[in-house]
Amino acid sequence: MAIGQEKNILLDQQEKKVREQLSRIQHKIIVMSGKGGVGKSTVSVNLAVGLSLQDFMVGLLDVDLHGPNIPKMLGVRRERLPRRPDGRLGAISYSPNLKFLSIEPLLPKEDAAVIWRGPLKISAIKQFIGDIDWGKLDYLIIDAPPGTGDEPLTVAKTIPDAYAIVVTTPQEVSLIDVQKSINFCRKVKMRILGLVENMSGFICPHCGKELDIFKRGGGERLAEEMGIRFLGRIPVDPRVVAAGDAGKPAIAAYPESITAQAFEELVRNVVAATEEMWREVEEGRYMRVAVPVSGTNLAKDPLATDLFAVYDIEAGKVRVKDVVRRPEDQDLEAFLKEQVATHLLALDLSPEWKERLETARIRVVLGGAPDMGPDTLVQDFLSGILK
Numbered sequence: 001m002a003i004g005q006e007k008n009i010l011l012d013q014q015e016k017k018v019r020e021q022l023s024r025i026q027h028k029i030i031v032m033s034g035k036g037g038v039g040k041s042t043v044s045v046n047l048a049v050g051l052s053l054q055d056f057m058v059g060l061l062d063v064d065l066h067g068p069n070i071p072k073m074l075g076v077r078r079e080r081l082p083r084r085p086d087g088r089l090g091a092i093s094y095s096p097n098l099k100f101l102s103i104e105p106l107l108p109k110e111d112a113a114v115i116w117r118g119p120l121k122i123s124a125i126k127q128f129i130g131d132i133d134w135g136k137l138d139y140l141i142i143d144a145p146p147g148t149g150d151e152p153l154t155v156a157k158t159i160p161d162a163y164a165i166v167v168t169t170p171q172e173v174s175l176i177d178v179q180k181s182i183n184f185c186r187k188v189k190m191r192i193l194g195l196v197e198n199m200s201g202f203i204c205p206h207c208g209k210e211l212d213i214f215k216r217g218g219g220e221r222l223a224e225e226m227g228i229r230f231l232g233r234i235p236v237d238p239r240v241v242a243a244g245d246a247g248k249p250a251i252a253a254y255p256e257s258i259t260a261q262a263f264e265e266l267v268r269n270v271v272a273a274t275e276e277m278w279r280e281v282e283e284g285r286y287m288r289v290a291v292p293v294s295g296t297n298l299a300k301d302p303l304a305t306d307l308f309a310v311y312d313i314e315a316g317k318v319r320v321k322d323v324v325r326r327p328e329d330q331d332l333e334a335f336l337k338e339q340v341a342t343h344l345l346a347l348d349l350s351p352e353w354k355e356r357l358e359t360a361r362i363r364v365v366l367g368g369a370p371d372m373g374p375d376t377l378v379q380d381f382l383s384g385i386l387k
């Protein structure tokens with residue numbers, strides 16, 4: 001067998017493992033921000049612990065390959081990954097329903113500097129997801145490094161149905177910063193769960209009350225302007241730092257504190273938002289429509305074409321349009337699933353294929369004319385001309 005061919009088979013197996021793993025995880029959420037140090041890791045850890053305290057099965061994945069700090073925040077360091085009876089490695093248990101994984105236990109020394117190049121980072125992240133047995137999970141929370149680089153991009157590409165939580169702070173509630181994260185999400189077609197404003201308001205270390213010495217509330221306004229959900233605000237609390245350093249997240253260490261309550265509200269809002277996102281799809285308020293194209297017109301045969309115009313539609317309006325090429329070895333169903341498409345609009349499709357896609361919960365709507373462009377077909381569909 002040629003080396004190239006062998007490599008391809010290995011890659012296919014890897015992709016298959018990743019897909020199998022992901023199919024057992026209901027909600028995948030990546031926590032991101034445009035700027036560093038705004039509290040992504042703090043939010044990720046408290047959110048994961050908070051969800052696990054609500055009896056959800058939760059996984060927490062640290063994809064920050066340069067400065068992993070989840071193990072420290074959870075107070076679990078230098079633990080080896082458990083090996084399953086079938087030989088696969090599992091994530092590390094923090095509690096019966098919270099598992100986590102970061103690169104740290106895999107490193108020879110705690111402070112070993114990791115120098116990763118792009119392709120290596122991508123395969124490491126794919127291994128984190130594909131090779132590790134996470135079991136069945138309700139939520140997988142992914143703590144990303146700041147910015148819109150390789151790591152969030154790999155997550156978005158590897159986990160096409162991941163949602164994003166964008167974290168910001170009052171100091172950084174700058175339109176440009178949040179806009180950057182939002183633009184990134186739109187570009188990679190990752191749906192945004194909402195915005196979190198961290199370090200908003202100050203908890204007095206002496207009296208434990210909340211003081212309003214910094215301006216706050218900007219996050220809520222910003223979310224409204226951007227048309228995304230506001231998930232909550234977390235005050236500045238010195239105990240958050242102490243709790244993080246001591247390896248016990250604030251939500252569990254100081255359950256009575258205003259800060260823990262703020263995290264609990266965040267947990268409730270995240271649960272409600274994921275359910276709402278699901279309903280949006282069920283009720284057609286959110287759609288991702290794929291249209292097979294050939295040049296500027298509709299393709300005659302969706303099975304024979306490899307080009308698709310893909311539209312993200314919210315509340316009856318097209319938000320993003322993209323043109324995506326289907327890999328040669330991927331069939332139509334696998335491609336549409338990977339695109340997380342909810343609809344296929346096409347000129348024609350065999351009844352067998354129509355049924356196959358409908359079984360996979362992808363609605364098929366047929367219509368249009370060969371000299372029509374995909375935009376017109378989508379507009380006809382939205383205005384109800386096409387049924």
Ligand SMILES: Nc1ncnc2c1ncn2[C@@H]1O[C@H](COP(=O)(O)OP(=O)(O)OP(=O)(O)O)[C@@H](O)[C@H]1O
Binds near residue numbers: 042043242
């Ligand atoms: N609400 C808060 N109150 C007080 N301190 C906080 C709060 N949130 C985060 N911190 C502290 O701010 C620092 C940065 O937080 P964290 O590491 O969570 O940010 P990050 O966005 O993950 O950073 P990076 O971009 O480097 O990954 C930590 O020392 C953390 O303890």
Ligand SMILES: [Mg+2]
Binds near residue numbers: 041069143144
């Ligand atoms: Mg971090």
